Amino acid sequence: MQDYIIVTDATCDLSVEILKDLDIVVIPMEFIIEDKIYSHYPDERQMALDDFYGHLRTGMMSSTTQINYNSYKTIFTDILKQGKEVLYISFSSGMSGTYNASRLVISDLKEEFPDREIISVDSLCASIGEGLLVYLAALKKQEGFSIDKLKHWIEEKRFEICHWFAVDDLEHLKRGGRINAVQASVGSILDIKPILSVDREGKLVTAAKMRGRKKSYHYLIQKLKEDCEKTECETIFLGHANCLEEAKYLQQLIIEEKLAEKVIICNIGPIIGSHTGAGMIAVTFVGRSRLLS
Incomplete structure (x- = not known):
């Protein structure tokens, strides 16, 4: 059984400590305030949350974008080149195009890595709901679930x-x-x-x-x-x-x-x-x- 990494996106709202303890990779996502683009990482390296909400409280608006093709490809490829497989748990397709975008990248990567599992699962969850699903999935991975078994577990548990x-x-x-x-x-x-x-x-x-x-x-x-x-x-x-x-x-x-x-x-x-x-x-x-x- 190939080793695999659970990947999710910044909408999961999990802490740096949980992500590190459970070996979860997070893809940063972008938000835009006053025409300036920032990437949100769990460690808040580009803008602290206190500053972000301070801006909102003064009346500023923030908009967001979905994860782009190159971001997916870079992170997935890095994992695959380590000899591992990818189980990506995405932000809900009911609120974003991230899930469908990830499938396009995976289709292309399958040609380059035909012997690897590269799986995208639609969480149908948002924020800490997505985070909870990812957290529980990571615990199942620690119990020894295979990538395929965990995929099916997530598809049932998400509801x-x-x-x-x-x-x-x-x-x-x-x-x-x-x-x-x-x-x-x-x-x-x-x-x-x-x-x-x-x-x-x-x-x-x-x-x-x-x-x-x-x-x-x-x-x-x-x-x-x-x-x-x-x-x-x-x-x-x-x-x-x-x-x-x-x-x-x-x-x-x-x-x-x-x-x-x-x-x-x-x-x-x-x-x-x-x-x-x-x-x-x-x-x-x-x-x-x-x-x-």
């Missing part, structure tokens, strides 16, 4: 990754075109906080609207209680977009309710943050089901 996002920045959603000006204005007056989720097609959808920040947190806790599989919900990923103290508050609620053995707090990076704005709180876990499309 059990439940995503719940509490969004704070209505103005940012308005500027990004996700809600209109009237919705943003009324929502701000009434202190409405949208709850977003990811459906079975990997698309971001509005699942609920709560009045007030704390009510939105308790909604996340309620979904965790309803959907979490006790046998597998040992680890919960809790993400935040530059609001660490609020993430710690929610972490404490989860711990007090004894809903998981481990709650890992993750930073939401600029690729996802460009579309949700600052102040978002996200909870992902292995659950019974996802929203129907």
